[in-house]
Amino acid sequence: MNYGALSLEQAPALDVPVRFFLTAPAFGMLAAGALLVGGPAVLSSRWTPQLLGVTHLLTLGFLTVTMFGALLQLLPVLAGVNILRTRLISTVLHGLLVPGILALGLGLWSGWSAGLELAVVMLAAACLLFAAVVLRALLGAAGRGQPSVVAMTGAVLGFSATAGLGLVLAAGHAGARFGILRNLTDLHARLGLVGWVGVLVVGVAYQVVPMFQLTPAYPRRLSTWLVPLLLVAVSASAVGLLSAPADLVTATGLAVFAAFTLVLQSRRRRRRADVTLAYWRLAVMCLLVADGIWAVATLLPHGWPAQIAPLAMGVLYIVGFGTSVISGMLYKIVPFLVWLHLQRRLPRLHQAKRNLPTMAEIIPATRMGMQFRVHCAGVLALVGAAFHPQWATYAAGGLLMAAWAGLWLNLWNAVRCYRQAIADNTALPDGA
Amino acid sequence: MDTNMERGEQLLDVTDLEPPEPLERALEALDHLLPGQYLRLLLRREPFPLYALLDDDGFLHLGRRGEGSPYEVFVWRRGDAVAETAVGEVAGE
Numbered sequence: 001m002n003y004g005a006l007s008l009e010q011a012p013a014l015d016v017p018v019r020f021f022l023t024a025p026a027f028g029m030l031a032a033g034a035l036l037v038g039g040p041a042v043l044s045s046r047w048t049p050q051l052l053g054v055t056h057l058l059t060l061g062f063l064t065v066t067m068f069g070a071l072l073q074l075l076p077v078l079a080g081v082n083i084l085r086t087r088l089i090s091t092v093l094h095g096l097l098v099p100g101i102l103a104l105g106l107g108l109w110s111g112w113s114a115g116l117e118l119a120v121v122m123l124a125a126a127c128l129l130f131a132a133v134v135l136r137a138l139l140g141a142a143g144r145g146q147p148s149v150v151a152m153t154g155a156v157l158g159f160s161a162t163a164g165l166g167l168v169l170a171a172g173h174a175g176a177r178f179g180i181l182r183n184l185t186d187l188h189a190r191l192g193l194v195g196w197v198g199v200l201v202v203g204v205a206y207q208v209v210p211m212f213q214l215t216p217a218y219p220r221r222l223s224t225w226l227v228p229l230l231l232v233a234v235s236a237s238a239v240g241l242l243s244a245p246a247d248l249v250t251a252t253g254l255a256v257f258a259a260f261t262l263v264l265q266s267r268r269r270r271r272r273a274d275v276t277l278a279y280w281r282l283a284v285m286c287l288l289v290a291d292g293i294w295a296v297a298t299l300l301p302h303g304w305p306a307q308i309a310p311l312a313m314g315v316l317y318i319v320g321f322g323t324s325v326i327s328g329m330l331y332k333i334v335p336f337l338v339w340l341h342l343q344r345r346l347p348r349l350h351q352a353k354r355n356l357p358t359m360a361e362i363i364p365a366t367r368m369g370m371q372f373r374v375h376c377a378g379v380l381a382l383v384g385a386a387f388h389p390q391w392a393t394y395a396a397g398g399l400l401m402a403a404w405a406g407l408w409l410n411l412w413n414a415v416r417c418y419r420q421a422i423a424d425n426t427a428l429p430d431g432a
Numbered sequence: 433m434d435t436n437m438e439r440g441e442q443l444l445d446v447t448d449l450e451p452p453e454p455l456e457r458a459l460e461a462l463d464h465l466l467p468g469q470y471l472r473l474l475l476r477r478e479p480f481p482l483y484a485l486l487d488d489d490g491f492l493h494l495g496r497r498g499e500g501s502p503y504e505v506f507v508w509r510r511g512d513a514v515a516e517t518a519v520g521e522v523a524g525e
Contacts, residue, residue, distance in 0.1 A: 214450055336452055343485050359452055
């Protein structure tokens with residue numbers, strides 16, 4: 001069966017996936033803006049309500065929104081999966097997610113309980129819909145034994161558990177009778193960061209790092225065992241079973257993944273500068289540094305201010321690792337979708353001459369490069385702000401605001417390029 | 433290989449290109465395909481997104497595990513019996 005053709009036949013119009021991808025940097029800008037409004041007080045501890053709000057604007061608004069959009073769009077190509085009614089499902093999901101995340105962010109920031117109640121209802125519906133649709137598709141996938149499909153299935157299970165716990169916690173913040181179950185917070189964070197974001201990135205990397213960066217494949221043993229190991233370790237640690245060894249396994253597993261990615265990238269077949277490669281490198285290096293901080297904090301529990309290590313690790317993991325991988329991938333996915341949809345909208349059968357942009361013209365490399373440099377500076381400033389909020393919070397907020405505005409603008413220009421090409425080519429005398 | 437060229441084979445090796453350059457190069461090459469000719473594409477992996485584009489543009493294809501590359505695809509114009517026969521002979525070897 002030809003799954004690729006099948007996926008294209010039912011591929012939704014360009015605006016359906018792209019609305020997820022344009023939403024992500026917009027939430028990033030909102031988070032950076034919140035950092036500027038709240039100032040150094042936001043980062044004074046891991047537990048400030050403002051930081052909880054900002055964190056969820058990033059983990060849900062930036063990371064999860066993109067991952068939802070990308071999974072729905074790319075599962076058919078990567079895993080030979082058939083998702084029915086992609087357009088309808090994507091539209092409903094996006095419609096639930098955006099107001100739900102806004103209400104959650106604002107509710108956590110300000111303690112607005114009606115907002116939190118609204119968020120719980122909308123996000124519960126979105127998470128249930130997403131998990132049901134994607135799990136059903138993955139379990140019926142032609143390649144369900146492949147490491148990347150196993151990883152995606154594990155990630156969606158990790159997401160479901162994270163979402164369930166998150167909804168209980170949010171209900172507690174909204175004033176539910178059982179209160180805020182604080183002992184669930186760490187569980188929720190670990191499952192979300194490792195079981196959802198980490199496992200999904202690892203699973204996607206198995207496919208896209210060799211494919212886009214022309215590297216050798218990840219070693220078979222690593223790609224078979226890493227994800228199950230991470231999932232078992234994070235689950236064990238989450239329920240308090242052998243927590244210390246389980247944390248060691250998680251940290252080592254992620255470090256091995258990061259190191260292998262860097263080694264494979266150094267052995268790529270085509271040594272051309274590429275912003276996606278640069279973003280992946282930044283991401284895995286941040287992952288290694290986060291691991292390093294974890295190791296120091298674990299070995300020297302009294303030599304490290306207790307609140308700084310989790311904050312610095314969170315910044316490195318969510319912003320340094322998560323948003324960097326996503327930004328790099330968006331720079332591959334969006335131009336490719338624009339190019340592919342143009343080819344399909346304007347087949348050469350009907351037109352002798354077409355004037356379509358090439359992939360390289362859809363988002364110019366110089367603009368992506370400039371945006372990447374601002375992103376790097378923003379990540380660095382935010383890591384600095386985790387250690388010294390007074391010094392670097394405003395710089396971090398300003399730089400990240402500029403970086404994510406630049407990302408949004410670059411992606412938006414790709415959409416404009418698509419519309420322009422359609423207008424130019426349908427205006428030709430022999431246009432279809 | 434000479435015999436294949438006599439049969440109208442246009443060989444295009446895109447194994448060292450990153451996606452979607454293989455697709456771009458394949459579509460460019462198809463613009464110059466003459467009657468009786470077919471394109472033999474050498475690739476690193478099966479090019480799923482290409483198939484629907486070929487169908488839209490009026491081409492037929494045959495894909496298989498490659499001999500000199502991980503995957504190869506033969507492409508010819510729909511209705512070109514000469515090219516189709518040549519592909520049948522080469523791919524059936």
